[in-house]
Amino acid sequence: MSRGAYAKGAVKREEILAVALDVVAKSGCRKATSREIAERVGLTQPGLMHYFGSREELYQEVLRARDDSDLAEYYAPNPRFEGFLAVIRHNTEVPGLVQLYAEFAAEASIAGHPAHEFFVQRYAWVRGLLAEAIRRAQEEGEMGPDLDAAEAADLIVAASDGLQVEWLHDPTVDMTRRLTRLWELLRRSSWFESTSGRP
Amino acid sequence: MSRGAYAKGAVKREEILAVALDVVAKSGCRKATSREIAERVGLTQPGLMHYFGSREELYQEVLRARDDSDLAEYYAPNPRFEGFLAVIRHNTEVPGLVQLYAEFAAEASIAGHPAHEFFVQRYAWVRGLLAEAIRRAQEEGEMGPDLDAAEAADLIVAASDGLQVEWLHDPTVDMTRRLTRLWELLRRSSWFESTSGRP
DNA sequence: GTCTATAAAAGGATAGAC
DNA sequence: GTCTATCCTTTTATAGAC
Numbered sequence: 001m002s003r004g005a006y007a008k009g010a011v012k013r014e015e016i017l018a019v020a021l022d023v024v025a026k027s028g029c030r031k032a033t034s035r036e037i038a039e040r041v042g043l044t045q046p047g048l049m050h051y052f053g054s055r056e057e058l059y060q061e062v063l064r065a066r067d068d069s070d071l072a073e074y075y076a077p078n079p080r081f082e083g084f085l086a087v088i089r090h091n092t093e094v095p096g097l098v099q100l101y102a103e104f105a106a107e108a109s110i111a112g113h114p115a116h117e118f119f120v121q122r123y124a125w126v127r128g129l130l131a132e133a134i135r136r137a138q139e140e141g142e143m144g145p146d147l148d149a150a151e152a153a154d155l156i157v158a159a160s161d162g163l164q165v166e167w168l169h170d171p172t173v174d175m176t177r178r179l180t181r182l183w184e185l186l187r188r189s190s191w192f193e194s195t196s197g198r199p
Numbered sequence: 200m201s202r203g204a205y206a207k208g209a210v211k212r213e214e215i216l217a218v219a220l221d222v223v224a225k226s227g228c229r230k231a232t233s234r235e236i237a238e239r240v241g242l243t244q245p246g247l248m249h250y251f252g253s254r255e256e257l258y259q260e261v262l263r264a265r266d267d268s269d270l271a272e273y274y275a276p277n278p279r280f281e282g283f284l285a286v287i288r289h290n291t292e293v294p295g296l297v298q299l300y301a302e303f304a305a306e307a308s309i310a311g312h313p314a315h316e317f318f319v320q321r322y323a324w325v326r327g328l329l330a331e332a333i334r335r336a337q338e339e340g341e342m343g344p345d346l347d348a349a350e351a352a353d354l355i356v357a358a359s360d361g362l363q364v365e366w367l368h369d370p371t372v373d374m375t376r377r378l379t380r381l382w383e384l385l386r387r388s389s390w391f392e393s394t395s396g397r398p
Numbered sequence: 399g400t401c402t403a404t405a406a407a408a409g410g411a412t413a414g415a416c
Numbered sequence: 417g418t419c420t421a422t423c424c425t426t427t428t429a430t431a432g433a434c
Contacts, residue, residue: 009399012399029306033427046403047399050399055428106305107302108368109227110367155377155384158357161361161364162361163361168305168309169307169308169319169322185385189384192387232409242418245420246419249418399434404429404430405430408425408428409427410423410425416418
């Protein structure tokens with residue numbers, strides 16, 4: 001039954017992705033070992049490598065899987081800022097994910113890193129998603145028409161990336177509140193521009 | 200002559216801090232080894248350990264030394280947003296520093312990490328510095344009086360932290376421009392608030 | 399698919415010479 | 417203050433058996 005075999009493999013993969021987050025939450029991405037992840041899912045370390053050829057591939061897949069589910073749950077069919085905020089809020093309950101994202105994104109920024117390209121594309125994806133959300137807000141009249149959506153999206157993405165690292169150091173940091181503040185700022189400024197632009 | 204001995208030790212320390220940045224720029228903080236840093240300054244690895252007891256201590260000192268020199272060169276006697284921008288612009292020429300900051304800050308966010316407390320205090324320091332710069336801008340009438348300086352400072356710090364990781368992945372990202380945009384946004388909004396606050 | 403065995407390399411630490 | 421010489425541990429990755 002290849003059906004069953006595939007299913008089992010897929011289930012095991014899911015389990016590994018989830019356990020990886022637990023281990024990273026506890027030890028951080030640098031100190032997390034494939035051996036510990038393997039043992040926690042009842043495998044040896046080489047056994048784990050059968051599913052993900054390398055540490056980098058495993059971590060990349062963790063992030064990709066989360067992006068996929070976030071897209072389905074929070075952004076589809078139309079991305080909105082509220083969805084983005086919901087993702088951030090949800091991340092608060094998955095510290096391993098935030099830890100992994102922060103550490104791995106920084107690690108992968110070095111030229112030639114196996115996950116470098118993944119992050120470059122991911123940046124483009126998130127920024128595009130948010131720019132779309134802003135354009136939608138503009139169409140609906142929530143946001144002023146003269147605001148540069150791409151520019152505003154870039155600011156929101158940068159702020160939320162920075163906030164997540166800060167939050168890891170100090171979980172009392174209220175990411176949602178700060179990002180909402182930025183959103184209001186953009187909204188006010190967007191109307192200010194469109195009126196002040198006329199003499 | 201203890202004077203000469205001390206001086207030599209201090210010079211060597213400086214040299215180590217500088218070379219550490221080179222190695223981190225090339226390999227990243229995770230892949231950089233104390234052995235390579237040691238050899239590049241003409242020491243063995245145990246010889247390096249004489250100066251900095253551990254990898255974490257070395258990296259922490261790199262960042263602390265840079266903060267000290269930034270404070271003297273760009274912030275003293277009075278911090279201003281222009282100084283903050285100048286630091287960001289200057290960082291652009293020291294990719295190893297940005298790489299180290301991004302990777303090490305993320306790594307150290309795990310509870311119990313030797314540099315965790317350093318970063319917690321550093322966050323407080325930077326945010327305070329920027330809040331002071333904003334209050335100064337308010338006193339001088341550049342920034343509206345009703346803006347919450349601490350809140351605005353937090354946004355700038357978060358955005359600049361996020362931008363630096365993004366810039367590592369794609370050096371065409373113009374950090375200075377984006378942060379200037381955020382500053383203008385805050386400025387506009389600060390006036391908007393102070394006028395719209397009155398019926 | 400999963401294991402055993404093991405390579406290869408790195409991190410960190412120590413003892414003792416000079 | 418710095419070296420040589422190790423040592424021990426851990427991590428990732430591979431080879432090949434079952």
